[in-house]
Amino acid sequence: MIRPGTLARPNRRLLLVLGLIEPIILVGAIYLGALGRFGALQAVGETDLQPLWPKALVFAVLGMLALVVSGLYNPRLRDGYLGVALRVVLGMAGAGALMMLAFYLVPALYLGRGVFAISLAFATAGLLLERTVWLRLQRQGNGHRRVLVLGAGRRAAHLLRFRRSTDFIGVRFLGFVPSPGDALHVPEGRCLDLEESLPGFCRQHHVDQLVVAVDDRRSALPMEALIECRVRGVEVVDLPTFIERELGILKLDAMDPSWLVFSPGFNRRVVHLMLKRGFDLVAASTLLLFASPVMLLAAAAIWLESGSPVLFRQTRVGQEGIPFELLKFRSMCLDAEADGVARWASRGDARTTRVGRVLRRYRIDELPQVLNVLAGRMSFVGPRPERPEFVGDLIRNIPYYAERHRVKPGLTGWAQIRYPYGASERDAFEKLQYDLYYAKNHNLLTDIGILLQTAEVVLWGKGVR
Numbered sequence: 001m002i003r004p005g006t007l008a009r010p011n012r013r014l015l016l017v018l019g020l021i022e023p024i025i026l027v028g029a030i031y032l033g034a035l036g037r038f039g040a041l042q043a044v045g046e047t048d049l050q051p052l053w054p055k056a057l058v059f060a061v062l063g064m065l066a067l068v069v070s071g072l073y074n075p076r077l078r079d080g081y082l083g084v085a086l087r088v089v090l091g092m093a094g095a096g097a098l099m100m101l102a103f104y105l106v107p108a109l110y111l112g113r114g115v116f117a118i119s120l121a122f123a124t125a126g127l128l129l130e131r132t133v134w135l136r137l138q139r140q141g142n143g144h145r146r147v148l149v150l151g152a153g154r155r156a157a158h159l160l161r162f163r164r165s166t167d168f169i170g171v172r173f174l175g176f177v178p179s180p181g182d183a184l185h186v187p188e189g190r191c192l193d194l195e196e197s198l199p200g201f202c203r204q205h206h207v208d209q210l211v212v213a214v215d216d217r218r219s220a221l222p223m224e225a226l227i228e229c230r231v232r233g234v235e236v237v238d239l240p241t242f243i244e245r246e247l248g249i250l251k252l253d254a255m256d257p258s259w260l261v262f263s264p265g266f267n268r269r270v271v272h273l274m275l276k277r278g279f280d281l282v283a284a285s286t287l288l289l290f291a292s293p294v295m296l297l298a299a300a301a302i303w304l305e306s307g308s309p310v311l312f313r314q315t316r317v318g319q320e321g322i323p324f325e326l327l328k329f330r331s332m333c334l335d336a337e338a339d340g341v342a343r344w345a346s347r348g349d350a351r352t353t354r355v356g357r358v359l360r361r362y363r364i365d366e367l368p369q370v371l372n373v374l375a376g377r378m379s380f381v382g383p384r385p386e387r388p389e390f391v392g393d394l395i396r397n398i399p400y401y402a403e404r405h406r407v408k409p410g411l412t413g414w415a416q417i418r419y420p421y422g423a424s425e426r427d428a429f430e431k432l433q434y435d436l437y438y439a440k441n442h443n444l445l446t447d448i449g450i451l452l453q454t455a456e457v458v459l460w461g462k463g464v465r
Contacts, residue, residue: 014170015073018134019064025126026063026095030056030111033119037112055109059099063123066094071456072131084131092124144172146206150198150226151213152191153182155239158254159213160186168246174205179214198225202234213239248418250436252399252429265440266406275444280380283451284373291367298329298364301355306334311368316385319408323388324377327368331356363458369411381447382410383435386428394428401428404435407442412454414438414446 034052070091071077072084079087096116103110111119149156156176162168175192178184184191194201202210210229214221230236237245240255241263250260299310312330315323332351352360359365372378378385383404386394395401415434422431438446 014134014138015075018130019073021130022067022127023060023064025130026060026123027053027056029119029123029126030059030115032122033111033115033117036118036122037114055111058102058109059095059119059123062098062102063092063095065452066091066098067127068452069455069459070094071453071460074453074456081132081135084135085128088127088131089124092120092127095123096120144170145208146172146174147209147211148174148192148202148205148207149176149211149213150179151182151215151239152176152178152184152186153213153215154185155215155254156182156213157185158239158243158251159211160190162247171246174207179216182215198222199228199232202229203232207234209235209237209242211237211239211242244437248414248437249433250440252433252436260400263440272443276379276447277376279444279447280373283380284370287367288370288374291370294364295329295367298355298359298367302330302353302359305355306330306353315388316409317388317391317405318377318385319405321391321402321405324372324385326378326385327371329359329365329368331359331365363454366411373411377408379408379410381412381414381438381442381450382408383413383438384416385409390428394425397425398429398432400436401432404432404439407439412450414442414450417450417453417457 030052067073067088070087072087072091077084099109099116149159159173176186176190177192177194177198178186192201196204198210201207207229210226212221212226226236238259240251240259243249243251243254302310310330312328312332313325314328316326318324331353332349333353356365369378373380391401413435414437415431418434419427419431422428
């Protein structure tokens with residue numbers, strides 16, 4: 001039998017384990033810092049009246065927030081040992097800054113400079129050691145699910161298009177089992193010629209998941225074998241569901257319209273909509289409050305470089321196709337579209353001003369859109385709104401494109417953190433698959449997760465155009 005190749009990225013279960021271990025490391029670092037500085041916990045307030053654990057708990061919460069923002073909980077992280085070490089150091093530097101702010105706002109949390117410095121050192125060292133072990137386990141394939149693909153035709157070949165080591169989370173592909181009637185689209189070296197029955201192979205090779213990816217499901221599905229696999233504990237899923245779960249995308253050319261109709265999701269419960277709107281109001285108001293100094297500096301820089309107007313107003317297509325006026329800081333020259341022809345923005349766009357390049361790099365040009373969020377025309381998280389000049393052609397040329405308008409457009413979105421900046425109809429098609437995934441699966445927790453990953457994108461300057 002062939003030795004199947006492995007396509008893997010950090011396992012979600014391993015990330016969950018990290019999420020349990022790392023707070024313990026951060027809490028323990030505070031206690032070790034106190035012991036290392038004074039040799040006794042009482043010297044920093046460990047008494048019945050003023051225990052040390054609340055300070056350690058605050059440090060753990062702020063530390064975990066900093067680690068998430070630094071990208072260490074991004075399941076698509078591809079960094080090696082040095083890259084992860086850099087993120088740990090930057091994350092702990094951010095945690096230190098947040099903790100010092102907490103000392104200022106809540107003096108009762110103060111630890112003392114010596115204790116705090118030693119605690120940071122212990123926390124950084126502990127996290128570096130733990131992450132090194134984690135990377136080694138990840139590369140050895142520990143905990144990966146063993147997946148067998150039923151089918152080797154056109155549909156199954158979709159899985160071969162995701163070649164990067166970070167395209168699948170903790171998945172070890174054992175191979176592809178050709179199905180009668182399917183034209184072979186998978187290389188023969190990846191195909192398996194089973195000498196035993198399908199259930200027997202799954203049992204012998206400890207298969208965890210069976211992906212059904214045959215081209216003709218009506219005549220080629222071995223139902224009895226699939227039922228036996230299922231009742232023996234093997235998870236049986238179809239190809240679109242597998243791709244949706246593993247990649248966070250609705251692969252349009254791998255699914256049938258009926259799958260979209262019968263698959264769960266696209267919930268629009270009133271309670272959910274109220275929670276999302278409440279979150280938008282709180283988040284937008286908070287961002288506006290804290291970002292006001294940055295916005296004033298940005299406005300001044302734009303005015304000094306190229307005069308007024310400082311704000312850029314442009315019509316975009318909103319929820320249910322209703323147009324609205326989007327606000328941004330102007331980052332291009334005044335005559336960017338002097339000929340009246342709408343153009344996609346592109347990387348290294350010559351129309352961008354010097355100040356505009358800085359604003360775009362750190363997404364500062366997007367900050368005025370919090371006013372659109374407060375007005376209810378946008379949400380904090382959702383598909384990015386497009387110009388009506390482009391939307392008409394995109395709806396005609398791309399299936400399901402109009403469905404992205406069933407939810408409010410967002411300041412940031414799932415497509416923005418999962419797909420590079422695009423400036424073409426092909427890019428619009430690729431991003432639509434992420435937008436539809438968001439529209440199908442979004443909730444308050446996913447919105448918070450997207451915002452945290454957006455902070456990582458801003459911090460590392462990704463996707464600049």
